[in-house]
Amino acid sequence: MRYASRMQQLAATSSSAWDVHHIAAEMLARGEDAILLTVGDTDFASPSIAVETACLSLSGGRTHYAASAGDRPVRAAIARRHFLQTGQTVDPDQVIVTLGAQNALFTAALCLVEPGDEVIVPEPMYVTYPGTIVSAGAQVVAVPSPAENGFHPDLAALEAAVTRRTRAIFLATPNNPTGAIYTADELAAIGEICMRHDLWLVSDEVYRDLVFEGVHTSPASLPGIGSQTVTIGSLSKSHAMAGWRLGWMIAPLGLAAHAARMTTCTTYGIPTFLQDAAATVLDELPNGLPGMLTTYRRRRDRLSDVLDAAPGLQCHRPAGGMFCMLDVRSTGVSSYEFADGLVRSEGVALLPADEFGPTAVGYLRINLGVSDDRVDEAASRIARYAERLKTLGWAAA
Numbered sequence: 001m002r003y004a005s006r007m008q009q010l011a012a013t014s015s016s017a018w019d020v021h022h023i024a025a026e027m028l029a030r031g032e033d034a035i036l037l038t039v040g041d042t043d044f045a046s047p048s049i050a051v052e053t054a055c056l057s058l059s060g061g062r063t064h065y066a067a068s069a070g071d072r073p074v075r076a077a078i079a080r081r082h083f084l085q086t087g088q089t090v091d092p093d094q095v096i097v098t099l100g101a102q103n104a105l106f107t108a109a110l111c112l113v114e115p116g117d118e119v120i121v122p123e124p125m126y127v128t129y130p131g132t133i134v135s136a137g138a139q140v141v142a143v144p145s146p147a148e149n150g151f152h153p154d155l156a157a158l159e160a161a162v163t164r165r166t167r168a169i170f171l172a173t174p175n176n177p178t179g180a181i182y183t184a185d186e187l188a189a190i191g192e193i194c195m196r197h198d199l200w201l202v203s204d205e206v207y208r209d210l211v212f213e214g215v216h217t218s219p220a221s222l223p224g225i226g227s228q229t230v231t232i233g234s235l236s237k238s239h240a241m242a243g244w245r246l247g248w249m250i251a252p253l254g255l256a257a258h259a260a261r262m263t264t265c266t267t268y269g270i271p272t273f274l275q276d277a278a279a280t281v282l283d284e285l286p287n288g289l290p291g292m293l294t295t296y297r298r299r300r301d302r303l304s305d306v307l308d309a310a311p312g313l314q315c316h317r318p319a320g321g322m323f324c325m326l327d328v329r330s331t332g333v334s335s336y337e338f339a340d341g342l343v344r345s346e347g348v349a350l351l352p353a354d355e356f357g358p359t360a361v362g363y364l365r366i367n368l369g370v371s372d373d374r375v376d377e378a379a380s381r382i383a384r385y386a387e388r389l390k391t392l393g394w395a396a397a
């Protein structure tokens with residue numbers, strides 16, 4: 001039997017970086033001591049107000065179909081929170097509720113691009129972007145965000161990458177995996193490129209409440225670009241609600257109407273009791289879970305201090321988000337060899353970052369969403385492994 005040709009392209013975007021994660025997960029299943037710092041989940045519990053609202057909603061009978069694009073109260077709550085954080089007024093009709101930010105990215109891609117189109121994405125990029133864009137039939141054109149530039153995008157390269165076929169720029173700020181927060185000037189320059197060339201700007205802001213240094217800017221709020229910008233958000237990171245799969249896109253009315261039609265064919269609406277919980281959480285805790293930011297910053301600093309003192313290692317301290325990037329290039333072993341040796345000898349799983357893009361080759365991504373004790377323990381095991389590599393003359397141990 002035949003499969004759609006897009007499946008071949010999708011298969012080509014799959015990665016072996018997660019092998020390390022599976023090794024560590026098997027160790028845990030055997031009762032061994034392993035620390036998984038691969039997946040971007042968190043040790044924080046979802047806010048109790050979300051749980052209580054969802055339970056009340058369920059017991060109150062909110063178990064029927066919702067409007068495909070989302071019910072009015074949650075769309076209005078997302079619009080209110082967006083105004084509070086960005087100063088941009090949006091109509092609830094501009095808000096489409098989705099199954100997490102991932103489904104919003106997919107919906108945006110399906111509504112905006114088609115076979116033969118190109119989408120520019122600064123790399124390192126979140127690993128689902130290629131599959132998302134390829135599924136919509138378009139090609140990804142990756143543009144480097146050099147480490148020497150703090151992983152900020154090379155704007156000249158970005159404009160040079162625009163062709164007749166370019167339809168959109170997708171970006172994430174704060175970035176996964178690098179934690180770079182694009183400045184207002186950078187975003188204004190990217191916005192101008194979009195305006196000059198008639199491109200959509202899809203701005204993925206799922207980490208917008210996790211800002212350690214600097215200021216997060218929502219490009220939609222910058223002059224001129226709002227009418228061609230899509231803002232993507234979710235409760236996954238800011239509110240420790242990854243498993244609830246509650247996200248959204250905010251788009252100009254014309255695109256929102258298309259996206260609403262698309263959701264009728266994809267999700268046919270998001271569970272009503274989750275929408276009720278989301279509306280409450282966004283009104284009560286608009287800027288994310290209390291304590292999360294300070295906790296992640298503390299972990300970032302403790303981890304980086306230990307790793308920077310270890311031989312051959314350098315830890316890139318992120319300005320935002322929930323990941324550190326560990327640079328192992330001076331050890332002479334690849335990120336894959338480093339990760340494999342580390343998990344087998346010390347039971348610590350880090351994600352080789354090479355598949356986020358060529359700029360991230362030789363880095364490993366470290367999740368800060370585990371307890372302080374586990375972060376400290378992981379840091380000392382990673383440092384011990386680096387010491388051993390050094391004693392062995394920097395050969396994979």
Ligand SMILES: Cc1ncc(COP(=O)(O)O)c(C=O)c1O
Binds near residue numbers: 040101204
């Ligand atoms: C940059 C970025 N965008 C989107 C997502 C998907 O988020 P969600 O869980 O809301 O689908 C993630 C998840 O890790 C992410 O890192």
